[in-house]
Amino acid sequence: MPPDDSALRDVTDFVWTTFLRADLTPSIPPSNVEPGYVGRVRISGTWSGELTLACSDTLARRAAGTLFDVPPDAVTGDDVNDAVGEIANVMSGNVKALLPAPSRLSLPDVYAGTVGATRADDRVREVWFTCEGEPLVVRLAVESQPAS
Amino acid sequence: MTLNYVRNLVRQRAGIVLDEGKDYLIESRLATVAHEMGLASIEDVIARARTPANTNVESRVVEALTTNETTFFRDMYPFEALRETVIPQLMKARAATRTLRIWSAASSTGQEPYSIAMTLREHFPELKSWRVRILATDLAEGILDRAKLGRYRQIEVNRGLPASLLVKYFTRDGNDWVISPELRAMVDFSAFNLVTDMARYPACDIAFVRNVLIYFDLPTKQAVLRRVREVLAPDGVLFLGGTEGTTLDDVYERVVADKAAFYRPRKSAR
């Protein structure tokens, strides 16, 4: 059964707590839209769609800093792209476990985007967090799935 | 902030004394409960627990403070000693009765008794035709219910468990892994209080009393260990946690084998 909001929250919390040793607090969309990094992984197979995570520049830098063990202001653009991509990849791997098999993950795609606007609709599950005050949103969008 | 309310609660419900030296334990465990309950501080948890209607919050606090974090094949070497030395010796000694009784006291979420079961199944298939009892006991019903399910999260099966045993004895379900029915059937779970149930300690050939004695003051710890000696077979073995000792040299003899230490009852009169 495809993951509901609470399962998506659990996966996000699990990955960020384990990998980044950071605490996430569930939250609502912030009032402003701000620039940020977006990491995207396509999932294709019996279930098709994509997982994206979007976070503020500050949070992306902090995450990269943790993974590369350098201060956030010392990370390069490449470091941040790699870090956000790997986080999206690991999250997708864990989400894939909750989807009807078989399916494959694409390599992650990372680009400059925004975080703040809500995009939830029938086909998109969306969960919001703050991490040390910075916004993070994870979305799972379905394109096609087996009839239930 | 005084933690006396919590100390008294735990003493009342579990017979366990958490003195000032254990403040760090109380604070860190309650911080986890706060996080799980979505509360801002441990003071909030305590306030909730004190509210007369909230008996389930009280139970949760007691469980958080009396439950051990445990992993599969914790510390590794005791299970090697079980495999290389202890089981082979006991199988010879029990060849006539073909009965083996193992007690995992303070089994928490079940990784320890299931690790014992995996060791037996993997290395001693002959035991299938024996009467082997693995009795797993713990204080808290909630924890026992979890252990009975035999369902573990990815992070839990990643720890200490050889991948070959994971694929052999577990089935994946989402991001969880569930122990096989065959292995689950090898373990009996039962609620038990090491302090108040002293009259009922089970007779056994092997006792695992690991990482639970830290909760007790010295007199209680010694009483527990003396009582275990009484129910342990004369040629039986006691396993303690990695850094624990008995402080009872007159009652137990320490043996080192396969990089692990374990304890045999001394042959002198009780």
Add this chain to the structure above:
Amino acid sequence: MRAIVVDDSRATRSILKRALAREGFEVVEAGNGREAIDALEATGAVDLALVDWNMPVMTGYEFLNEVRARRAFDPMAIMMVTTESEASQVKRALDAGANEYVMKPFTDEVLHEKLMLLGLARA
């Protein structure tokens, strides 16, 4: 002791390198299975390889099969470190000669305990 870390994510290579250095390993890196084979041919055999599954050019599974077939780098402990967590994938890797398997995300304790299982770290 020497190890090689094979993953197309620099971030994961960075984490694994640091963890292995703490355990006393000298570490070589590679971004895919082909680069890893080239590195082993150039710098010699290692005691341990930590290998991702999904990588461009040559996957971790292909690397595993290649290395075990060649035997030139034996004995080398190989541990998969990957998001692939299906039981069938774990079995495939073990049957192809992997010694251990870690599912991402992992913590330092997970790695340490796996190294203990491989006899490459003490308590």
